[in-house]
Amino acid sequence: MGDDDLSRKTLKNLTVDEARGRMLAGAARLGVEEVPLAKALGRVLAAPVVADRDQPPFAASAMDGWAIRRADLVPGARFQIAGESAAGQAYGRPVEAGQAVRIFTGAPVPRGADLVVIQENATRDGDTVALTIDRDPPPGNIRPAGGDFRSGDVLLTEGARLDAWRLALAAAAGWPNLDVAVRPRVAILATGDELVPPGYVPAPDQIFESGSFALAALVEAWGGQATRLKAQADDRDAIARAVAEAQFDLLVTVGGASVGDHDLVKPALQTLGLDLRVQTVAVRPGKPTWFGVLEADGVGGRPVLGLPGNPASALVCAELFLRPLLAALTGADPGLAIETGVLAAPLPANGPREHWMRAARAVDPDGRVRVTPFSDQDSSLIGVFSRADCLVLRPAGAAAADVGDVVQLLPLARG
Known part of the structure; x- marks a missing residue:
């Protein structure tokens, strides 16, 4: 067997890993841009966020009440009211012996004070106030300066995906703009004579195209910019023209991925210089999934992920391959967020391909995650996928599994 034959052979039936x-192997962050904080949701940080100020920058009251010196709080003591400290309007002088300062939640604690007595334990009479405490409040109802973070602390690391809470942290540190990874431009091309767009009247032998809509939504959720190209019939020249005219950093094709007479995507892209790196994957569903790099236009290195036409196969393989690719292209962690659960129903022995089964999770009264794979795992069933909230992994050649056996699962983001 020659080297070329050996190379082609090693492209087939690869494991998922x-x-x-x-x-x-060749995926890396595409670039960096600065965006306003308000536009950074879902973006991936390209540089760390470091605090240049303590938060809070002063000792702050955790309650509405009265700021005093702890040593002055003796039975029967009355305090002279010296002033007020409110958020943004600090009392600017130190608290002296026998004095109390009216203070509100979040306001700076005046110098000299080390205890805030809550207002429920106060009785005011003109310019004086009597204070009591039922128990010593830890730690004096005062939030220390720098209690959240201190100047120089790394608050968010490069590669972190920005959600609402991380944006709040960056805002609390005073960052108006953030350096983030450029969003990959992802072109999605569905192919097949049988496809018509939703809203059209299909012929008796046609179906509505659905895969590109789901994939575009996933691309946007995973940090990319999705463009749905016009679906193409099984026509090699038309497919090649559609790809040649598109602008993208990553191309995702849906359908035409197998080796039948009507599976023309790879032949079409080979006319544009496709370098095939993966021909088939030993996975169920999704064996026809393939991958290559398009280099004919001299730019080089534009990856192409070919997904099967069956929607469930395409979406399972999008979770396994497209999501990690987008993570790598934005500098995020491309690893799968695998969790564990216990089976709520038995499963038969698995065959020679790794099987990712659509399933639903529930938490039992003991706090255990129980997963129930759907009984029908046909790769054409979108209805099953719409009810699934995870994928259960069955390794190649796995023995039969019983109720209560631990399995690995990949959660699916559900609204």
Whole structure:
């Protein structure tokens, strides 16, 4: 067997890990841009966020009440009211012996005070106030300066995906703009004579195209910019023209991924210089999934992920391959967020391909995650996928599993 034959042979029936490794081998962050904080939701940080100020920058009251010197609080003591400290309007003098300062939540604690007595334990009479405490409040109802973070602390690391809470942290540190990874431009091309867009009247032998809509939504959720190209019939020249005219950093094709007479995507892209890196994957569903790099236009290195036409196969393989690819192209962690659960129903022995089964999770009274794979795992069933909230992994050649056996699962983001 020659080297070329050996090379072609090693492109077929790769394990999921092998295939994903080949896809990620050349993937790297595309670039960096600065965006306003208000536009950074869902973006991936390209530089750390470091505090240049303590938060809070002063000792602050945790309650509405009265700021005093703890040593002055003796039975029967009355305090002379010296002034007020409110948020943004600090009492500017130190608290002296026998004095109390009216203080509100979040306001700076005056110098000299080390205890805030809550207002429920105060009785005011003109310019004086009597204070009591039922128990010593830890730690004096005062939030220390720098209690949240201190100047020089790394608050968010490069590669972190920005959610609402991380944006709040960056805002609390005073960052108006953030350096983030450029969002990959992802072109999605569905192919097949049988496809018509939703809203059209299909012929008796046609179906509505659905995969590109789901994939575009996933691309946007995973940090990319999705463009749905016009679906193409099984026409090699038309497919090649559609791709040649598109602008993208990553191309995702849906359908035409197998080796039948009507599976023309790879032949079409080979006319544009496709360098095939993965030909098939030993996974169920999704064996026809393939991957290559398009280099004909001299730019080089534009990855192409070919997904099967069956929607469930395409979406399972999007979770396994497209999501990690987008993470790598934005500088985020491309690893799968695998969790564990216990089976709520038995499963038969698995065959020679790794199987990712659509399933639903529930938490039992003991706090255990119980997963129930759906009984029908046909790769064409979108209805099943719409009810699933995780994928259960069955390793290749796995023995039969009983109720209560621990399994690995990949959560699916559900609204």
